[in-house]
Structure formats: structure tokens, C-alpha cells
Amino acid sequence: MLQVEGVGKSFGKERVLHDISLTVETGHTLSILGASGSGKTTLLRGLAGLLTFDKGRVNWKDEDLTNLAPQERGIVYLYQEPLLFPHLSVFENIAFGLKVRKETPKAIESKVTTLLDELGLSDHAHKSPEELSGGQQQRVNFGRALIIEPKVLLLDEPFGNLDAQTRSNMQELYLRISREHHITSLFVTHDVKEALRMGDQWATLQSGQLHSFSSQADFIADESTGAQAEIRFWQNVQSS
Amino acid sequence: MSRSTQILLWGIGLTFVLPFVVLGLWSVADTWRYPAVLPDLTGDHWQRLVSGQSLLLTGLLRSVGIAVSIALVSTVLGFYISRAIAYHQHQRTWLFFAYWPCVIAPGILAGLVYIFFLRWGWAGSWGGVWLGHLLLALPYAVIVFHPFWTPQIRQYEQLAATLGASRIHIFSTVLFPMAKGMVLIGGFQTFLISWFEFGLTSLLGVGKVQTLPVLVYQYIQEANPYLAAVAALILMLPPAVVLWVNKRFLFTKLV
Numbered sequence: 001m002l003q004v005e006g007v008g009k010s011f012g013k014e015r016v017l018h019d020i021s022l023t024v025e026t027g028h029t030l031s032i033l034g035a036s037g038s039g040k041t042t043l044l045r046g047l048a049g050l051l052t053f054d055k056g057r058v059n060w061k062d063e064d065l066t067n068l069a070p071q072e073r074g075i076v077y078l079y080q081e082p083l084l085f086p087h088l089s090v091f092e093n094i095a096f097g098l099k100v101r102k103e104t105p106k107a108i109e110s111k112v113t114t115l116l117d118e119l120g121l122s123d124h125a126h127k128s129p130e131e132l133s134g135g136q137q138q139r140v141n142f143g144r145a146l147i148i149e150p151k152v153l154l155l156d157e158p159f160g161n162l163d164a165q166t167r168s169n170m171q172e173l174y175l176r177i178s179r180e181h182h183i184t185s186l187f188v189t190h191d192v193k194e195a196l197r198m199g200d201q202w203a204t205l206q207s208g209q210l211h212s213f214s215s216q217a218d219f220i221a222d223e224s225t226g227a228q229a230e231i232r233f234w235q236n237v238q239s240s
Numbered sequence: 241m242s243r244s245t246q247i248l249l250w251g252i253g254l255t256f257v258l259p260f261v262v263l264g265l266w267s268v269a270d271t272w273r274y275p276a277v278l279p280d281l282t283g284d285h286w287q288r289l290v291s292g293q294s295l296l297l298t299g300l301l302r303s304v305g306i307a308v309s310i311a312l313v314s315t316v317l318g319f320y321i322s323r324a325i326a327y328h329q330h331q332r333t334w335l336f337f338a339y340w341p342c343v344i345a346p347g348i349l350a351g352l353v354y355i356f357f358l359r360w361g362w363a364g365s366w367g368g369v370w371l372g373h374l375l376l377a378l379p380y381a382v383i384v385f386h387p388f389w390t391p392q393i394r395q396y397e398q399l400a401a402t403l404g405a406s407r408i409h410i411f412s413t414v415l416f417p418m419a420k421g422m423v424l425i426g427g428f429q430t431f432l433i434s435w436f437e438f439g440l441t442s443l444l445g446v447g448k449v450q451t452l453p454v455l456v457y458q459y460i461q462e463a464n465p466y467l468a469a470v471a472a473l474i475l476m477l478p479p480a481v482v483l484w485v486n487k488r489f490l491f492t493k494l495v
Contacts, residue, residue, distance in 0.1 A: 050401070070402045071401055071402075071406060074404075077399065077402045079395050081395070083399050085418070096400070096405075097403040100403060100405045100406075144403065145403070148404060
């Protein structure tokens with residue numbers, strides 16, 4: 001279980017995060033809905049160890065991660081862009097984290113081949129990233145993170161640059177993979193439908209303040225999430 | 241291709257090639273005086289070079305040693321320092337300092353540091369000349385590599401870190417390979433800066449440190465066109481080889 005207790009962050013006089021506390025159950029996905037500038041990226045970067053919170057603690061089960069370097073946390077941060085290493089093939093990109101951990105070539109071959117098959121990328125193993133479509137690149141991006149079995153996966157609007165159909169396919173793929181691999185994750189998005197679809201737990205982040213919801217029904221009922229406005233929009237479309 | 245274009249291209253080609261032909265002839269000339277169209281040929285000058293009888297061989301080896309080590313050190317340090325500058329809050333100030341040695345002439349730079357080199361006993365030593373070359377090449381490498389450090393490169397670094405890669409691993413398996421074309425350009429350019437450096441070497445070397453460009457000048461001063469031609473041709477050879485070997489990266493693949 002990931003537990004975040006009272007973390008805060010300011011840049012100069014600007015306070016970006018206010019005493020944020022949250023809990024994500026093991027194997028669950030916490031959807032965080034927030035507009036641009038709400039502090040989502042700062043929160044994720046702090047959890048990954050890429051910046052230091054001014055205060056508060058980050059715990060995984062009984063382990064205090066607060067002062068650990070990004071390399072030691074076991075928390076992978078995935079950006080909106082797939083950021084595949086352009087000088088490595090699809091296979092080598094996915095194998096990156098295993099090579100860092102000095103796994104044997106045989107183990108790397110076996111694990112990467114299995115994951116490529118699971119992600120439907122077996123035919124693309126030896127291609128370079130630039131030969132792949134946007135959706136395929138994001139699948140490689142997931143594979144590269146999943147293969148090292150991270151404690152927590154942080155996803156910063158990972159489907160933001162994809163077209164509607166590919167986005168829907170990727171959401172489905174991620175849900176399947178995350179359930180199969182029992183992944184604990186924070187999924188940040190500004191799309192209310194995506195937040196509803198991807199999460200097991202829900203929260204909003206507005207002006208650096210996090211508000212968690214105890215259930216999906218509460219999230220939908222809250223006017224600030226925009227879910228009610230979405231429902232009214234479709235009801236109006238249907239009735240007109 | 242039209243005939244006039246062909247003539248123009250041949251003309252440009254000859255302009256590049258003819259000086260080397262003349263140098264080649266001087267380097268194998270026993271004597272070449274007016275009105276002889278071609279010189280009396282001899283292999284003595286090259287033989288003296290190969291047998292080590294002239295200063296050229298030691299000058300060549302020392303120039304290669306200095307230029308290669310300067311290229312390696314300034315490329316590696318320049319890559320690392322340019323990253324530190326790019327991510328620093330006062331990067332403009334630091335970059336200004338890096339531009340400074342490049343915009344003033346090497347001879348003037350040598351004049352500025354000469355007093356310190358004299359005081360510390362570095363003037364007239366190989367180490368002093370090597371340090372002088374580094375003062376020119378390192379800031380140049382920093383300027384070459386600075387544009388590489390974009391926000392996206394920083395994201396690559398951070399992603400690799402969250403995947404568990406150490407700082408050394410990130411540099412060796414992510415950043416250096418991604419900057420391969422730029423690293424080759426930087427290495428080649430810093431090699432050339434050191435290889436052809438004359439003014440600073442003359443001043444800081446106070447005549448005791450004889451690199452190849454210093455020898456070329458010395459032979460010209462002695463009115464010895466034959467050895468000057470041999471030295472000049474040797475001076476052209478290593479950059480030409482490096483250029484030929486790396487032409488694919490140098491001309492097509494910057495990053």
C-alpha cells in the first residue's frame with residue numbers, strides 16, 4: 001500500500017502542493033483528475049523522487065521512501081510522451097531496466113519475449129521506435145516499466161497525445177495488464193471519463209489541494225469533477 | 241548537368257587539389273628552381289622523417305598525443321560541464337564565460353595567462369602547452385554540447401533514473417549514445433583546435449615545445465620549403481583521415 005502523508009511543495013513564494021495525503025491500496029489505481037497547473041505533475045515528480053517535497057512522508061507498506069533517490073524507490077514515472085530510447089530497438093528498450101539490474105541474458109530474453117507477446121508487439125521486437133505508431137510506442141513504454149515489476153507506476157496523462165480510438169484501445173490494454181500484473185498506480189488525467197474508467201479509487205487535485213472520494217458514486221455526484229455536467233450534456237443531446 | 245556547371249565544378253575542385261599537388265612536389269624535390277617546370281625528385285625528406293633523423297617525427301608524435309588527449313578530455317568534460325550549465329539557474333552567465341575564450345584570439349588568450357604560466361613554471365613545458373590547448377578546446381566543447389540539453393533530454397534522464405539506472409549508466413547507455421553525432425563533431429573540432437594551434441603554443445611553449453605547426457613555421461623561417469612542405473602535408477593527413485572515417489556522422493547525423 002502506498003501512503004502519502006502531508007506532503008507539500010512551494011517554488012519561491014508560490015505554494016504548489018498543500019498538505020497532500022493519500023492512500024493507494026496494493027493493486028489499485030488511483031485516478032487523479034486535475035486541470036493544467038493544478039500541481040499534478042509536481043505531485044508525481046515528488047513521489048518518484050525527481051524533486052524533494054518541503055515536508056511530509058512517502059511510505060510503501062512499512063518502508064519509508066521519503067529520502068530515497070529515484071533509482072532506489074522502485075517507482076516508475078511515465079511521461080505523456082513515450083520517450084523510447086531512439087538508439088535502442090523495441091526489444092532493447094523493454095530490456096533496459098533488466099540490464100540495469102544485471103539480469104542474465106537468458107532471463108532477459110525470456111522475460112522480454114513473454115511481455116512482447118502479452119503486449120502484442122512480438123512482430124516489432126527488432127524495429128526501432130520511430131517505425132512504430134503512437135499507440136505501439138506507448139505499449140513499449142508500458143512494457144519497459146512493467147518488466148521491472150515496480151512498486152508503483154505513476155502515469156502522467158499517458159494517452160493525452162493519442163487519437164480517440166487508439167486512446168480507448170490503450171485504456172483497455174492498460175486495465176487488462178494492470179489487473180493481470182496487480183499493479184499499484186496513480187493515473188493523472190484531465191479527462192473525467194478517463195478518470196472514471198481507469199481508477200479503482202478517485203481524487204481531484206485543484207490548486208494544489210487533493211480531495212479524495214470514498215466511492216465512484218461520490219466522485220460522480222460531486223459537481224467539481226465535471227461528471228454531472230457530462231451527464232447533463234448527454235441527456236440534453238438525447239432529449240433534443 | 242550543363243557544360244558550364246561542369247567547368248565550374250572542375251575549377252572549384254582544382255582550386256582545392258592544386259595546392260596539395262604543389263606541396264607534394266615540394267616535399268619530394270631535391271631542388272626546384274626557375275625555369276624548371278618540375279623539380280629534381282628525391283625521397284630523402286620523407287626518408288629522414290621515417291628514420292627519425294629530423295625533428296618532424298617527434299613533432300608529429302607529440303602533436304598527435306596532445307591533440308588526441310585534448311579531444312578526449314575536452315569532449316568528456318565538455319559534455320558533463322555543458323549539462324551542469326544547461327540545468328543551472330544562471331546558465332546565461334556561465335555560457336558567457338564559456339564563449340569568452342572562443343571570441344578572443346588564441347594568441348591574446350595566451351598573452352593573458354602567460355604571466356601566471358611563468359610564475360607557476362608551466363611556460364616552456366609540455367604540460368603548460370597542453371593546459372593552454374585545453375583552455376581553448378574545453379569552452380568550445382561546452383558551447384557545442386549545450387544545445388543538446390533540452391527539457392526532453394532531461395525527461396529521458398529522469399525516466400532512466402526511475403527505471404533504476406545509476407548516473408554513470410545513464411551517461412554511458414542513454415545520453416552519450418543519443419548525442420553520438422554531436423559527440424563526434426565535438427571530438428573532431430576540439431582535435432582540430434589543438435592540432436592546428438600555433439600562436440598560443442609558440443607563446444606558452446617559448447620555443448621549447450615544438451609541435452607540428454610550430455615546425456612548419458620554423459622551416460618557413462629557415463627558407464627550407466622542402467621540409468616545410470613535408471610538415472604541412474603531415475599536418476593535413478590526420479584531420480583528413482578522421483574526416484573520411486567519420487564522414488557519415490559528421491555530415492548526416494548530428495543528434
